Amino acid sequence: MKAARIDSLKGVFARHRGRLLLTVLLLWTTMLAGTALLGLSGGFLTAAALAGAAGLGNGFNFFSPSAGIRGLTMARIVSRYFEKLVGHDVTLRIARDLRVWFFRRALPLAPARLAGVRTGELLARLMSDIGEVDGLLVRAIGPLLALGGISLVAVVSAGIIYPPAAGLLALLAMLIGVGVPWLTVRGAADQERDRALHRAQLRTQSFEGLEGAADLAALQAREHWNQRVLVASKQLKSRDKRRRWRLISGNALHGLCGAGGLVAMLWLALQAFERGSVDAALAAALVFLTVALLELWAGIGLAWQSWLSGRVAAVRLEAIVDQVPGVVETQAPVAVPALPATLQFDQVVFRWPGQARVLLDHVQLQLAPGERIAIRGDSGSGKTTLSSLLLRLWDPEAGSVRYGDADIRGFAQADWHRQIAWLPQNAPVFAGTVADNLRLGDVAASDARLWQVLAEVRLQTWAEQIxxxxxxxxxxxxxxxxxxxxRLALARALLRDAPILLLDEPTEGLDVDTAHALLHDMVAALGNRSLLMITHDELPDGIVHRSYRLRDGKLT
Incomplete structure (x- = not known):
């Protein structure tokens, strides 16, 4: 339970609570120095003007207020500098940790749980939503906490000077700090969720359009896709416009309340001066204090809006990472056999969650060490599902997948995955060098070993040419x-030192002669490793020891 709290979204912020508190303190200090500076300056200028008009300049205390003004100015500059420095530092740290947290939580869900989420949608969560959340400190949390603290100090200070002024400031603080934002963001949560949904939709349409640009051009569908992106853009624009109008309305209401409050404070200060309750300098200080607070409170509506957007974005992120994994890691893992062992599918039954169709119906299969087996079948017959169970991306509904004498559910997933070298049907080639792509199979492989495996898959000449x-x-x-x-993806799989090689359509995209030559070279490179191959193609003699066909959930 404690580990779950640490690996939560709140836990990411909790790790930086020291810097967060320091940032809020520095922001509060900056606001306090600025507010005190305006109040002191207003009172000092008023007192100086009155002293000069009365011809009492010789008895006027010039040095103490001047020193206070210079001190507050310096304090405001220094605190502002360090507030920006520390605030941006902790924001970047949170942005880094948020992305690490999202990847760490999301990757165990791939591909089983993430298969139903579009790539563009995931990109939108990673870019837009994390961007909203990692800016919560500088846009919402820090300003709201600092404004609350400075408002409290201002009310107490006004109470010391003139208690009715403190009551007016408290009323203005509640009205502008709570009432106006409540009216501005009331019912806005649904609108923010809708805006986030359309923002993600636009990113998805744009990403998929760029990714499939060649296919769209070949099908003469580029203009149609551009129209879809344009529609998504206009829909998001209308949501942004509605959001801006909401903020403008809040600012207008804030301005009306502020203007009324300032007039009220001016009248109150004049009344107090006429009665002799406060002198002219303190009366002016109250007015300028109100001006300073109104200037600070002007950003409170935007801070509340940022807080609302951040909360919506946080919910969207947690909706991804809080999904139940397709498999559950065992709490008491057993050791994987040190020597190659027999792999066995024992009466395996599987259907996709929520579906009635049985994809695998009491499948029985054995793969001995060094043995090579091919699984063939029509598209959708369950061949790839068989490989998903072997990789333990899903667990069987009934039966078991065993390695040696142990159910693979008893192994730690990292230990079990080290026993398998996998070539998926759509194996990616990553942006990087030839060596970068190959060393994903073995990070410690020497250049000589890389050239050897390139020769095994007939890519040596190509690599030399480029x-x-x-x-x-x-x-x-x-x-x-x-x-x-x-072939480069196959070389990466061959480079991985694992007792079982799992290949899903290894010759897809190759002509018959090259495919057959590649298969023979692959068999020579296997050594004593086991091979489970999923394929549609006819295989030449000598490639596998046994061949099965998967039909209606059964192996024949």
Missing amino acids: GGLSAWVGENGATMSAGQAR
Whole structure:
């Protein structure tokens, strides 16, 4: 339970509470120095003018207020500088930790739970929503806390000078600090959720349009997609416009309340001076104190709006990472066998959550050490689901997947994943060099080993032509053909030192001659490793020891 609290969204902020408190204190100090500076300056100028008009300049205390003004000016400059320095430092730290937290919580959900979330939507959560949350300190939390503190100090100070003035300031604080923001943001939560949804929709449409630009051009659908992006943009624009009008209305209401409050304080100060309750300097100080507070309170509506937006964004982030994982990590893991063992699917039954169709119906399969097996079947027959169970992205509804004498559910997932080298059907090529992509399979691999595995998948000549291991392959392998990208991903899987090699459509995108040559080279490179291959293609002789067909949930 304690670990869950630490790994929560609140836990990210709690790790920086020292810097957060220091930032709020510095912001409060800046506000206090600025408010006191305006009040003291107003009182000093009034007293100086009256003293000069009465010809009493020789008895006027010039030095003490002047020293106070200079001291407050310096204090405001210093506190403002360090408030910006510390505030931006902690904001960047929170932004870093938020992204790490999101990735750490979201990655165990991939691909099982995240498969139903569009990539553009995830990008919107990562960019927009985290951006809203990591700015909560400088846009909402800090200003609101500091404004509350400075308002309290101002009311107490006014009470010492003239108690009715303190009552007026308290009324203005409640009216402008609570009443106006409440009217401004009342019912805005639903609007903020709707705005966040449309913002994510626009990012999704834009991202998917760029990602599929070649296909859109080939299908002559680019203009249609541009219209979809334009519609999404206009919908977001209307939400932003509604939000701006809400803020403008709040500012207008704040201005009316502030103007009325300032007139009321001016009348109250004049009445107090006429009665002799306060002298002219203190009466002027009350008026200028009110001016300073009204200037500070002008940002309170935006702070409340930022707080509301941040809360909506936080809920959206937690909706992703708080999903129940497809599998649950065991609390008492057993050791994976040190030597290669037999892999067995024992009467495995599986259906997707919420669906009635049984994809795997009492599947029985054994893969001995060093054995090579192919699984064939029509699209949608459950072949990839079989590999998902082997990778333990999902657990069977009934039956078990065993390695040696142990159910793989008893292994720590990290330990079990080290036993498998996987080539997925849509294996990505990452933006980077040839070596960067290969070393994802083995970070400690030498250059000689990388050249060896490139030769095994018939990419050595290609790599030499483009500049060797340090050659850049582009975003998503933009400089490569589909077949070359497939072979580079296969080389990465072969480089991984694991007793089981799991291949999903390894020859997709290759011509028949190249595919058959690649398969023979792959078998030679396997050594004593086991192979489970999922494929649609006809395989040449000698590639696998046994071949199965998956049909209606059963292996034949």
